[in-house]
Amino acid sequence: MKSWNIPKIREWVAAKMAQAPSWRVIAIDTQWLCPLCGQVGAIFKNEERLTDLIIVHLTEKCSIFKSGQTNAPYTSEALGAKKIYIEIKHAVVNDALFQQRDKGRKWYCPYCMKQTEVSIPEDGKLAPLTIDEIHRHVVSCYGYDHGKGSPKTLVELKQTISEQDRMQETIDHVRNMMASSPVWRVKSHDGHWVCPHCRQVLRSIDVSSNILMCQTAPYPIAEHLIENCAAYKQHSVAAETAGEMEKIVTLDGPKAEPAPRGSVSDELLASLKTELDAVRNQVGKDSDLQKNLEEARKKQLRMLPDLPKIPGYDFEVIYKPCSHVAGDLYDFIKVSENEIGILMGDVSGHGVDAALVMSLARKVFQMQAKGRSSPWDTLVTSNMEIHPDLDGKTFITTAYGVLNTKTKMLNFARAGHNPLIIFNEKRDPQILLSEPKGMAVGMDKGPRFAAGLEEVDVQLQSGDMMLWYTDGVSETRGKGDAEFGIEGILEVVKKYAKLDAKVLLHMCELARTEFQVGDQDDDVTIIAIRVE
């Protein structure tokens, strides 16, 4: 048996641990990976004992070390990949969050919250091959994002799976009904599906051919039933005869043959009664909805941030939702002792949907902004958090700046938002438009967003007036469909920006509303900040 110079090895290991990153790769906080053989070399609870355990590994188990080789063939990157595998395997075996599957036994990823192709056995026991499949998904998963992403919570994942299960059950139900009942196969004269519950012709669901009807249509039909069909949700009785459905088709289109007279009137009357009942119920619901929207509006207004009170600065804001609830957002976030984050965002669309996204986004921005002086960092990380929760057609134009209130330096980035206007009559030129490039938040999952986002530094000075605004201001429509535009805003700025922030906002809103023809059709938010 070989005799080892243990003190010398200890010294050598200590030096390696201090200098080489590949000697410091530790998985699940307890497993040291050996850079010579690439295996788990030591499992430790107390880090003080780690060096002892490494020496035991090297002198007793590591074939590479025992053969006399001391140059580590495994780089820290290579061991990093192993570490990820070990950690995913550990999570899959020990963490309920990584063990969720739907009724079809398909595994759900806690990072992207999507159903995967990985099938989990009935008994839940995972074979090495299944773990490999899960590992393959996770390392390429955009939600995991090379270890930078965070998993969602167990509650959120279970909720997603439950919704997916419900959707799948409804699709199966639709397929069964289509196979067994002619009522479910009725189409309008131009080939669109007619819902037997709400008796509506659904123009977005094409069933003009058998292939479309059997293969493509069940998914949008299930979507309609779950999300939009009030009659289905209220468990109203579906039409029972194809004849009843044919009458709807007759009413809908010119090409359908007129229904025979005979029994039409009774059935039509019954159908109309059902429809009227549904309308009446809906009116009652609309009234409830109005009350709920009013409540939501009050809550949203209560949640608006207070204006910062910082010596040397004057903050003012105008916030006017166009419907009950708004998709515009603004916030003032304490980044550090001397830094304040100024955030403005505009969710595409407006009303309840936009307001929900707005609330989510505001919370994410608040969390990501803490301690980050760089708007680029905050916007990139926020975008990664927000993107998976959007529907692919919703985005948030965002302007975000971090103002150091001591040095008056503003770091500013713009993700698809309007330019920041800075006016000072002592500057030459008096108006500065800050327009760094960047795509709107939510358009891209990360790489394109990060690559295209620019950050600029603006040294503010005494007398500067900053104006931040959303599209609702610049896209206000006037006579002959003219837009108020940035030109309209700048006109007001030139006249009133030398006054205080409150006056400027008042004059800006006055000019905008005087320009406007018809109702306000978008949320309006303007922030003015004066540097004293």
Next chain:
Amino acid sequence: MNLALNERENIFTVDVSGRIEFNDVDSFEAYLKALTARGITRIILDMSQVESVVSGSLGTLMKLADDLEAHGGRLVVLNPNVKVLSVFRRMGLDEVFRICDVEEEARRVVLS
């Protein structure tokens, strides 16, 4: 907003005209969805006759571009006016789909 579908030498072009407003979003989306549902995955959107766009309505185009790309297709926007182009650029939509000035180029790009 008005929409008209044309097919020239096996490429589908949607001619859009007028103003794209918030309340056009649903019909615009349904129209484009109907095209993709029929397996049309390479589309030129001729926006030369679009007077203006409300920026919040443009998510539809973003989604369409992604959907077409996912099915191996492509969306190309043809000849928007300066005002519309500046909205596209500000929001980064020129990173999501290609914008061409002339039809020949658009046809070449949509087939590439």
